[in-house]
Amino acid sequence: MKIVAISDTHGMHNDLELPAGDLLLHAGDLSKRGLREEIVAFLEWFELQDFKYKIFIPGNHDFFFEKETEATIQSLLPSNVIYLNDSGVEVEGIHIWGSPITPWFFDWAFNRHRGKAIDRHWQLIPANTDILITHGPPHGILDRTFKDQKVGCERLTERIDFLRPKMSIFGHIHEARGQFKNKHTHFINAAVVNLRYEVVHRPYVFDWKEVAERHK
Numbered sequence: 001m002k003i004v005a006i007s008d009t010h011g012m013h014n015d016l017e018l019p020a021g022d023l024l025l026h027a028g029d030l031s032k033r034g035l036r037e038e039i040v041a042f043l044e045w046f047e048l049q050d051f052k053y054k055i056f057i058p059g060n061h062d063f064f065f066e067k068e069t070e071a072t073i074q075s076l077l078p079s080n081v082i083y084l085n086d087s088g089v090e091v092e093g094i095h096i097w098g099s100p101i102t103p104w105f106f107d108w109a110f111n112r113h114r115g116k117a118i119d120r121h122w123q124l125i126p127a128n129t130d131i132l133i134t135h136g137p138p139h140g141i142l143d144r145t146f147k148d149q150k151v152g153c154e155r156l157t158e159r160i161d162f163l164r165p166k167m168s169i170f171g172h173i174h175e176a177r178g179q180f181k182n183k184h185t186h187f188i189n190a191a192v193v194n195l196r197y198e199v200v201h202r203p204y205v206f207d208w209k210e211v212a213e214r215h216k
Contacts, residue, residue: 001092001208004051007135007171008191010061011038013045015199016192023091023208024051027171027190028059028100028135032197034109039064040076047078053091055082057098059135059172060108065100067109084133086124094208097129097165102136102172103153110135114154122159130212131167132160138168142176142189160185166215177201186211 004019007027018024026046031038039062046054058065065073065085073083082089084098100110101121112118125132136153137143138160143152151173160168164184171177171191180187192201 001094003131003206003208005169005188005190005204005206006192007169007189008059008174008193009042009199010193010197011042012193012197012199013042016203018049018203019205021051021205023053023094024049024055025096025131025133025169025190026054026056027133027169028057029061029171030056030058031062031064034061034063034065034067036064036068043076043078043081046081053082054080055084055089055091055096055098055133057084057133057135058100058110060100060102060105060110062100063109065109086121088126088129094130095126095128096131096133097125098133099125100135102134103151105151118153119155119159122153122155125159125163127163129163129165131169132163132165134168134170136172137170137176137189138187141168141180141187142170142178143173144176145173146175146195164215166211179204181214184215186215 004021088097138157139152
């Protein structure tokens, strides 16, 4: 299965050229301000992409998903799109878990204070998770800002170290885009925009069979 990973499109999804694939993953920040019309525009675009499976989580800009009821959200979701919010799905034997939660920063959507408050969300991640999608990065991994600060979540790092998912996909810190591999997990910061919110990066593409073999 060929998997395509993107994050932080911020309403500029139409500027993105997607390669062919089977599974499209979006790690949040679909919009700029989290307005309903922005979300609807993204979902209309996402629905039309030529992938067998399409999965997304919200990000800290996507207030709509935090403020609206679950019924309202579900009423807008296309039938061929999977939305994850501290929840998971199995796709052809691949267990995928998604969470929009990020450490508190000003007053953005899905913010939680570091420590016990945010760890309650990470403890929900099942032991059989193959691909973990979070909006924010784990601490110390592709999380360095232009001010040279590591802003990822320490508790998320601990949980990933314990569970050892084969992949950890996130975004949030645009300037930290990249990938890193250790013995157990392939980490990808899939942000497609730079600090000026310009689409300058291509999506990441990987073959699931190769990843699974590498991280047995």
